[in-house]
Amino acid sequence: xxxxxxxxxxxxxxxxxxxxxxxIPSFTIFWFGLGAILVSGLMLMAKGLSFSSQLxxxxxxxxxxxxxxxxxxxxxxxxxxxx
Numbered sequence: 001x002x003x004x005x006x007x008x009x010x011x012x013x014x015x016x017x018x019x020x021x022x023x024i025p026s027f028t029i030f031w032f033g034l035g036a037i038l039v040s041g042l043m044l045m046a047k048g049l050s051f052s053s054q055l056x057x058x059x060x061x062x063x064x065x066x067x068x069x070x071x072x073x074x075x076x077x078x079x080x081x082x083x
Contacts, residue, residue, distance in 0.1 A: 003051045010040035010054070028066055035062030 017033030039058045043049055049057075 005051055005054060007040045007043035010036045010043060010058075014040060027069070031065035031069060032058075032062040034065055035059075 014033040014036030017029050017036060021027065021030040021033070035058050038061045039054050042057060043054065
């Protein structure tokens with residue numbers, strides 16, 4: 001089965017995930033949306049990217065963004081005097 005996903009599919013998917021973050025205050029779905037938008041931009045530059053490669057890039061980017069958020073920025077919020 002051949003899946004033909006265009007760049008705008010990833011763009012819309014990313015925007016939907018970022019909008020869903022409004023209703024779920026965990027601030028993790030945002031990074032998955034940002035990963036989808038990154039795949040969208042990558043697809044604009046590399047037209048022949050296979051669907052499995054797209055999914056791989058999305059998974060790695062999303063996990064990377066999430067890891068960086070929890071490792072670098074989140075501890076700053078925990079140690080703030082207001083928290």
